[in-house]
Amino acid sequence: MAITADVDIGNGVTATGCYIIIPYVYVKKFTNEDGSSPIFKLIYDAEIYQNAGARVGRQNGKLIRCRHVDHHKTDYDPTTSDNPFKLAYTHLKANGKLSSVADA
Numbered sequence: 001m002a003i004t005a006d007v008d009i010g011n012g013v014t015a016t017g018c019y020i021i022i023p024y025v026y027v028k029k030f031t032n033e034d035g036s037s038p039i040f041k042l043i044y045d046a047e048i049y050q051n052a053g054a055r056v057g058r059q060n061g062k063l064i065r066c067r068h069v070d071h072h073k074t075d076y077d078p079t080t081s082d083n084p085f086k087l088a089y090t091h092l093k094a095n096g097k098l099s100s101v102a103d104a
Contacts, residue, residue: 001089002104007048008097009066018064019052019104022092025084027076042076044088052104068097 001022007015025044032039046069049055050062074091076084093101 001085002052003089003093003101004052004104005098005101007064007066007069008099009064010068014099015048015050015064016100017051019049019055020069020092020098021047021049021055022085022088023047025088027078027084040076040078041073042084042087042091043073044092045071046092066097069095 003020005018005020007018007020009015022044025042028041028043030039030041047055048064048066048069050064054062069092072088072091072095076087080087092098
């Protein structure tokens with residue numbers, strides 16, 4: 001899975017036609033200090049490339065850094081049957097720093 005989008009990098013600069021992937025996703029259980037039921041979080045990183053071709057040879061690819069898009073943590077319901085990657089991409093598509101979002 002991957003998406004393409006325009007990324008608002010900040011300071012009035014927007015990178016257009018970026019290729020964004022989520023290479024891994026994990027779910028972490030956090031315990032509450034008061035001993036109540038635990039909280040689960042879906043955590044993922046996103047890699048933003050200049051375009052799909054720039055992803056080739058990930059070490060030498062043109063990675064773009066945007067702290068508002070690179071790393072995310074959101075609530076997760078462990079009883080859901082949805083794939084965590086699907087949930088991560090759905091969450092990423094709703095990010096306010098992205099526009100013209102489309103599946104790649």
